[in-house]
Amino acid sequence: MNSHPLVNVKVKTLEHFKGELPIYHSLLASGLDVRAQISQALLVAPLDRVLVSTALCFEIPSAYEIQVRSRSGWAYKKGISVLNSPGTIDADYRGELKIILVNLSNQEVSISPQDRIAQLILAPVVQINWKMDTNLSATQRGEKGFGSTGLSHD
Structure with a gap:
């Protein structure tokens, strides 16, 4: 039984979407794995970046965002990371989620159709109300x- 609270998020799939919606792969996971919705493999050269389709659009409730984060296995084994991690999907954005991946390894990496390329985390948002002041507490x-x-080791 899941002990996390559930929040409804509307999702729309685009015409080229295949497979399943992002899912949690363990009972207490905070991130949903999202898959590459591409028609053929992408080769990513060392230190190059690519924009990868997910064929997903969201209607996120106000006071929330979806964060896009790297998958630890891909980062460690392949050197693939989400470039602007964490990426942010604002509640008022309705376009397709596309993920910027970067190859930080020294070898070319292949991204195949349906590869799990990133994690999506639903997170609460608290907005700032600036209070101008000339004095900040010490x-x-x-x-x-x-x-x-940090400690000096000289």
Whole structure:
């Protein structure tokens, strides 16, 4: 039995869609695997990127987004990653989800029709209400950035 709350998301498949809708592959998985909806294999050269069709369009409820993330197995075994990870599908976008994949390996990689190419995560969205102020509260870290919290091993 699934213990996660379920949120209804409308999905429309385009004419070239084949197979099944994205599914969870384990009971407590947070990501749904989405497949490449392509007619023939794509060869991705080292450090090259491709835009891959999913043939899916969504109507996401307000106060949510769908995040597009890399699949760990593909990242580790093939060097394939979602370039703008996490990608964001806003609730008001109605076009096709296309995924930008990049080959970070030193070898050409083939993406075949129906390969599971990314994960989709439904996530809540909280919007910012800016409050202008000339004074920010003090912290121990202050304005230190770019590795300042790491330990020196000199």
